Amino acid sequence: MDLAGIADYLVAFAIMGGIYGVFTLGLNVHWGFTGLFNIGIAGFFALGAYTSALLTTSPPDPALFEDFKFGGNWASIGFLDWGLDVWFVLGLASAALCCGVIALVIGYITLRLRDDYLAISTLGIAETVRFFFLNEKWLANGSKGLYRIPKFLGDWIAPENYGYLYVVVVFAVLAIIYLALQRAVNSPWGRVLRAIREDEVTAQASGKDVFRFKLQAFILGAMIMGIGGALYAHHVRFLSPLTFDPMLATFIIWAMLMVGGSANNKGAVLGALVVWGIWVATQSLPGILSDPSFRLFMVGVLIVAVILLRPGGILGEERRVTRLADSDAARPNNPGG
Amino acid sequence: MGRLVTTIQDTARRIGLAWTPAHTSVAIVVIALAVGFLPFVKMGLVVNGVFLGAIIALGAVGLTLVYGILNFANIAHGDYMTMGAYTTLFIVGYLLPKVGVEGSGLGPFTFGYPLLIALPVAVAAISAGAVVVDMMVYRRLRDRGVNTVVVSMASLGVAIALRGLVQIIWGGDIERYPRETRQVFHLPMDVRVPPDAIFITTVAIILVVALYLVLDRTKMGKAMRATADNPDLALVSGIDTGSVVRWTWVMGAALAATAGILLAVYQAHLLPIMGWKFLIPLFAAVVLGGIGNPYGALVGAFVIGVTSEVSTQWINPSYKPAVAFAIMIGMLLVRPRGIFGGGRS
Amino acid sequence: MVLLEATDVVAGYGQTEILHGVSIFVDQGEVVTIIGPNGCGKSTLMKAIVGMVRVRTGSVSFQGTDISGYPPERIVRTGLCYVPQTSNVFPSLTIRENLEMGAFLRKDDYRGRIGQMFDLFPDLAAHPGRKAGSLSGGQRQMLAIARALMLDPVMLLLDEPSAGLSPAMMQTVFDRIREINESGVALLLVEQNARDALGMSDRGYILVAGEKRLEDTGKDLLNNPEVASLYLGG
Numbered sequence: 001m002d003l004a005g006i007a008d009y010l011v012a013f014a015i016m017g018g019i020y021g022v023f024t025l026g027l028n029v030h031w032g033f034t035g036l037f038n039i040g041i042a043g044f045f046a047l048g049a050y051t052s053a054l055l056t057t058s059p060p061d062p063a064l065f066e067d068f069k070f071g072g073n074w075a076s077i078g079f080l081d082w083g084l085d086v087w088f089v090l091g092l093a094s095a096a097l098c099c100g101v102i103a104l105v106i107g108y109i110t111l112r113l114r115d116d117y118l119a120i121s122t123l124g125i126a127e128t129v130r131f132f133f134l135n136e137k138w139l140a141n142g143s144k145g146l147y148r149i150p151k152f153l154g155d156w157i158a159p160e161n162y163g164y165l166y167v168v169v170v171f172a173v174l175a176i177i178y179l180a181l182q183r184a185v186n187s188p189w190g191r192v193l194r195a196i197r198e199d200e201v202t203a204q205a206s207g208k209d210v211f212r213f214k215l216q217a218f219i220l221g222a223m224i225m226g227i228g229g230a231l232y233a234h235h236v237r238f239l240s241p242l243t244f245d246p247m248l249a250t251f252i253i254w255a256m257l258m259v260g261g262s263a264n265n266k267g268a269v270l271g272a273l274v275v276w277g278i279w280v281a282t283q284s285l286p287g288i289l290s291d292p293s294f295r296l297f298m299v300g301v302l303i304v305a306v307i308l309l310r311p312g313g314i315l316g317e318e319r320r321v322t323r324l325a326d327s328d329a330a331r332p333n334n335p336g337g
Numbered sequence: 338m339g340r341l342v343t344t345i346q347d348t349a350r351r352i353g354l355a356w357t358p359a360h361t362s363v364a365i366v367v368i369a370l371a372v373g374f375l376p377f378v379k380m381g382l383v384v385n386g387v388f389l390g391a392i393i394a395l396g397a398v399g400l401t402l403v404y405g406i407l408n409f410a411n412i413a414h415g416d417y418m419t420m421g422a423y424t425t426l427f428i429v430g431y432l433l434p435k436v437g438v439e440g441s442g443l444g445p446f447t448f449g450y451p452l453l454i455a456l457p458v459a460v461a462a463i464s465a466g467a468v469v470v471d472m473m474v475y476r477r478l479r480d481r482g483v484n485t486v487v488v489s490m491a492s493l494g495v496a497i498a499l500r501g502l503v504q505i506i507w508g509g510d511i512e513r514y515p516r517e518t519r520q521v522f523h524l525p526m527d528v529r530v531p532p533d534a535i536f537i538t539t540v541a542i543i544l545v546v547a548l549y550l551v552l553d554r555t556k557m558g559k560a561m562r563a564t565a566d567n568p569d570l571a572l573v574s575g576i577d578t579g580s581v582v583r584w585t586w587v588m589g590a591a592l593a594a595t596a597g598i599l600l601a602v603y604q605a606h607l608l609p610i611m612g613w614k615f616l617i618p619l620f621a622a623v624v625l626g627g628i629g630n631p632y633g634a635l636v637g638a639f640v641i642g643v644t645s646e647v648s649t650q651w652i653n654p655s656y657k658p659a660v661a662f663a664i665m666i667g668m669l670l671v672r673p674r675g676i677f678g679g680g681r682s
Numbered sequence: 683m684v685l686l687e688a689t690d691v692v693a694g695y696g697q698t699e700i701l702h703g704v705s706i707f708v709d710q711g712e713v714v715t716i717i718g719p720n721g722c723g724k725s726t727l728m729k730a731i732v733g734m735v736r737v738r739t740g741s742v743s744f745q746g747t748d749i750s751g752y753p754p755e756r757i758v759r760t761g762l763c764y765v766p767q768t769s770n771v772f773p774s775l776t777i778r779e780n781l782e783m784g785a786f787l788r789k790d791d792y793r794g795r796i797g798q799m800f801d802l803f804p805d806l807a808a809h810p811g812r813k814a815g816s817l818s819g820g821q822r823q824m825l826a827i828a829r830a831l832m833l834d835p836v837m838l839l840l841d842e843p844s845a846g847l848s849p850a851m852m853q854t855v856f857d858r859i860r861e862i863n864e865s866g867v868a869l870l871l872v873e874q875n876a877r878d879a880l881g882m883s884d885r886g887y888i889l890v891a892g893e894k895r896l897e898d899t900g901k902d903l904l905n906n907p908e909v910a911s912l913y914l915g916g
Contacts, residue, residue: 035484037490039412039493106666109670112673113673115486115489116489117669117673119410121665121666123617124658124659124662124665124666127617127659131655131659132659134655135653135655135656254493291505293505293508293509294501295501296504297504298501299497300494300496300498300499301494301498302494303490303491303497307490307491308491556782559782560783560786563772563775563783566772566775570770570771570772572755573732573764573766574758574783574786574829574830575759575784576783576786577786
């Protein structure tokens with residue numbers, strides 16, 4: 001592999017690592033800071049990706065793609081044609097919005113109930129979203145997948161250099177989300193979330209509307225996941241319902257958060273990059289290490305091992321120095337560890 | 338609905354009938370068939386739904402036992418089903434042929450008598466495995482007194498690891514038990530009954546009745562119900578909660594493994610993801626019946642089975658799990674404690 | 683002879699310490715009552731004795747054996763049984779099944795013991811197949827006590843047995859408690875109805891803010907003007 005080849009490889013790695021970083025941050029809002037158990041990340045992943053893709057992909061030339069079924073064609077709406085690629089921002093925003101609405105509905109129904117109802121429901125969302133895009137062929141071409149998803153600012157740069165541009169875009173989005181989240185979790189709002197995670201009864205007793213806070217956190221995390229999905233769509237530029245299998249769209253993100261440490265945003269991003277690095281690096285190894293089944297097994301073992309041995313994650317929860325006596329944040333435990 | 342059920346139960350008691358899950362199942366099947374006579378519903382789908390319901394019931398009853406007594410949602414329950422199905426495959430496809438025991442097409446059934454040997458062996462193996470996993474993982478978390486969601490999280494890890502294990506050993510491709518093609522029975526009203534379905538339903542009925550007898554008549558069964566009711570009181574009453582937990586796993590995993598084997602027979606194939614895909618109908622049945630209520634889960638299972646089959650008359654069959662999910666969400670909205678109102682919300 | 687002895691027990695929940703070193707004892711065959719304002723740690727002391735709350739420092743010994751640190755089911759085995767204040771029956775089990783669960787540790791035929799319980803609490807004998815969840819407050823309390831007696835305990839710990847009962851029912855419960863004591867079972871009571879409880883007690887303790895304030899015979903505590911004005915409602 002020549003130098004340029006290595007650079008391309010690294011850029012492709014960084015893009016996916018950054019996108020996974022976005023998801024891990026979203027999951028951190030759910031699990032790390034609030035203790036919400038979401039096992040259907042794939043659902044929000046797919047929903048975000050498809051929303052942005054459908055909004056922005058131009059209709060195909062019927063002569064070239066006669067079996068291409070597509071319900072979009074919204075990109076032709078006039079105001080999107082501003083020359084500057086405003087559509088990308090709109091795509092990301094609608095992906096977030098769409099995931100937020102679904103999270104609102106499901107969260108509204110289940111967050112008043114036992115904690116694990118949310119887990120079961122998120123699993124249901126993930127499966128339903130997949131079935132939806134698989135069956136509703138008129139909308140997104142079913143199992144054949146949606147392709148020709150546009151590049152952001154693709155006109156500005158030669159196709160072979162597009163990766164260099166997109167990696168900047170991805171990390172810019174990641175940085176914005178990271179900084180916003182850091183502000184949010186260190187605000188009084190974030191402190192209430194951690195108080196709920198540590199001891200819901202006490203939080204309730206001290207007059208906090210626990211349901212409201214949980215719902216807000218669930219929606220926020222889901223919106224971040226939606227943005228992650230949209231970033232993914234404009235990176236690979238091809239979507240099929242089969243892309244969103246639980247392994248690469250849910251389980252690996254859990255492993256990333258577990259490695260990085262719940263309730264630690266820096267750790268979450270780092271965990272995403274580290275786990276993705278191991279994943280990619282071992283892919284080309286001979287033997288069992290690159291066997292997808294073995295990796296699946298190891299991800300499961302990793303999750304159990306972290307819960308048993310290092311409940312705070314490999315990096316642990318970030319220590320916070322606040323002016324208020326905030327014993328919850330200073331404790332190095334994860335939800336209940 | 339809850340009041341109606343109570344009224345029926347009271348009436349039954351007054352006329353001298355003990356209301357057991359056997360009666361409940363009969364009542365459900367009768368109601369389901371009555372639904373099938375409605376002019377706009379295809380009887381064949383209702384009958385299929387009853388068969389599917391029988392498999393869901395075995396899984397859901399085990400899941401709700403674990404849920405009620407150990408107080409967490411066992412995400413790995415579906416993968417215990419998968420493990421049961423694949424362990425049986427290992428026995429009928431590899432172990433038994435080595436000693437010259439082979440066969441398929443026993444009587445009217447697609448499978449052979451080796452499956453009848455393999456079934457109890459595989460079930461025992463999965464039960465033992467579940468107890469080992471409990472000792473390695475869940476007991477340590479219980480001793481630490483962690484939040485139940487963390488235990489659920491650990492069970493997600495177990496689920497992923499188990500599926501990985503199945504794929505490492507058997508690969509990701511479709512597998513089958515040795516089978517012969519068999520004629521289905523044709524009944525009036527366009528009802529087609531595969532002989533295997535009769536076997537499945539019979540096994541399910543036997544196990545549910547056995548479970549009822551264990552829970553109602555044995556000391557351990559009563560201790561299990563007591564622990565589900567009030568774990569702290571069970572502890573200070575001197576109930577050996579350690580054995581209660583072990584027996585809960587043995588029974589829950591045995592029911593799950595059987596459900597997995599029957600599912601593999603019914604759909605005539607095995608896939609590593611088969612159990613995971615079954616989680617939604619299982620949890621839907623558990624929620625419908627009220628968490629921790631095995632008889633409720635039984636009713637829930639048939640409701641989910643019949644509804645999702647009948648729904649295919651109007652909507653795309655691949656939405657079946659989504660239908661189960663929708664029923665569950667609807668239930669959470671109106672009666673989060675389940676049809677009978679006894680579950681925990 | 684000293685049956686139960688708690689020495690300098692410190693215990694609490696999470697980061698809050700409720701008991702700051704409490705010492706009490708109960709002799710063989712005695713009735714001892716602990717009274718004190720709400721939140722003084724009466725129930726916590728009981729839970730610490732039966733192993734439901736960890737004893738942080740100090741010790742609890744029963745019949746000469748140090749039982750602090752034993753899990754609850756092991757403490758039950760030593761002949762020390764406990765009736766919690768609330769949720770003290772298994773609601774979805776029948777009356778008979780509740781009693782059977784009380785006898786879980788017995789390896790012998792305990793049907794005779796169930797008969798004795800039905801003699802002691804005739805209310806329970808009428809419908810042994812009724813679900814405990816459908817019983818009245820008084821019946822529940824009786825069932826809870828009967829359940830704890832199934833193991834033939836040497837000593838019984840009762841946490842507020844009269845809470846929430848009508849005066850008539852309260853009287854019945856106290857009468858039964860006296861009968862149980864007369865059969866040789868030592869009793870440690872926590873009670874809000876301090877007057878009635880002290881009246882039937884050999885000795886009593888007054889617990890305030892997690893510390894022992896006073897100890898005396900039941901009679902002297904009742905006659906103590908300070909106790910009367912502060913803890914017996916005048």
